[in-house]
Amino acid sequence: MAEVSLPEPTATTQRVAVDGVELFVQCYGEGPPLLLVHGLGSSGDDWAFQIGPLAKGFRLIVPDLRGCGRSGVPADGYAITQFAADLWGLVDRARLDRIAVAGFSMGGAVALEMALQRPGAVERLVLINSLPSYRIDHWKKAAEYWLQVGWVRLFGMRRTARMIARRLFPHPEQAAMRARVVDVVGQASPAPYLRCAHALADWCAADRLDRLAAPVLMLAGEHDYTALEEKRRWAARLGADLAVVRGSRHGTPFDAIAATCACIEGFLRGEGLPEERALRRDSADQVPSAPPTLPPRLQNSALFDLLGVGDTPRRAG
Numbered sequence: 001m002a003e004v005s006l007p008e009p010t011a012t013t014q015r016v017a018v019d020g021v022e023l024f025v026q027c028y029g030e031g032p033p034l035l036l037v038h039g040l041g042s043s044g045d046d047w048a049f050q051i052g053p054l055a056k057g058f059r060l061i062v063p064d065l066r067g068c069g070r071s072g073v074p075a076d077g078y079a080i081t082q083f084a085a086d087l088w089g090l091v092d093r094a095r096l097d098r099i100a101v102a103g104f105s106m107g108g109a110v111a112l113e114m115a116l117q118r119p120g121a122v123e124r125l126v127l128i129n130s131l132p133s134y135r136i137d138h139w140k141k142a143a144e145y146w147l148q149v150g151w152v153r154l155f156g157m158r159r160t161a162r163m164i165a166r167r168l169f170p171h172p173e174q175a176a177m178r179a180r181v182v183d184v185v186g187q188a189s190p191a192p193y194l195r196c197a198h199a200l201a202d203w204c205a206a207d208r209l210d211r212l213a214a215p216v217l218m219l220a221g222e223h224d225y226t227a228l229e230e231k232r233r234w235a236a237r238l239g240a241d242l243a244v245v246r247g248s249r250h251g252t253p254f255d256a257i258a259a260t261c262a263c264i265e266g267f268l269r270g271e272g273l274p275e276e277r278a279l280r281r282d283s284a285d286q287v288p289s290a291p292p293t294l295p296p297r298l299q300n301s302a303l304f305d306l307l308g309v310g311d312t313p314r315r316a317g
Helices: 044-054 080-093 106-117 139-168 172-186 190-201 206-211 228-238 257-268 300-307
Strands: 014-018 021-028 033-037 059-063 099-104 122-128 216-221 241-245
Touching: 014 080, 021 044, 021 080, 033 044, 033 080, 033 106, 044 059, 044 257, 059 080, 080 106, 080 190, 099 106, 106 122, 106 190, 106 206, 122 257, 139 172, 139 190, 216 228, 216 257, 228 241, 241 257
Parallel strands: 033 059, 033 099, 099 122, 122 216, 216 241
Antiparallel strands: 014 021, 021 059
């Protein structure tokens, strides 16, 4: 199977200065705006397999968070609250009053924090394998946290990436997915990665959930790092729809591509979720054997217009 990777960025992408850091941003499609927020140690390329389908009906804004991917690497500002503030700065530059937000893993924490910072400005919220609190309140969470931090400190990013890849994608037909994790996470710088991990462990929104105004979908892999029972409790507190993807692990946007796209699109359009039988990990013959074909990025002029480069931003919310 071919390695899953993405083409190099071209001039149709843009770096936008927000709160002292340049964020790398890619934009696709036309329609209602949808912000896609990536996970720990990665970049907007986490959404590679969702961009094509979703760009047919949404205008996608796909940034790399500060310290991640191709964005700037500042010395400070590594907090979930700051990541959310950065993205609101991006939304303001785009002159958008309301926006739907989807976040994967750490990106789900950032997406939820955005919805709590400006409740009236988030149309709908999708959280994929994410929780409203990552405080270390159980020995299993402590073990998970220190395991990954310890791996990075002892073995470096490349070997850590191999270990993560085997946990995320253990099946023989997922070799290309494992290669992608090694390629992407293995190239990350250790210091920003650890700062992001610490930021996530320090974040908790449990005492602010009554501020939430947006409808919420929680999409959960059956074999994610955190137990389904905990997700069910959080979903009840959030008043969220909970969709469980059978056979999926933590990397649901990669190992359950069809289910992820169908859930996001159905929820954002208010059309409901797929039938339970459709919520399952991709079968061996569905696993990609080549990089996805992405739609054209918005051209420079459109991107500049969208992000309001050079103009006074308008605050959403």
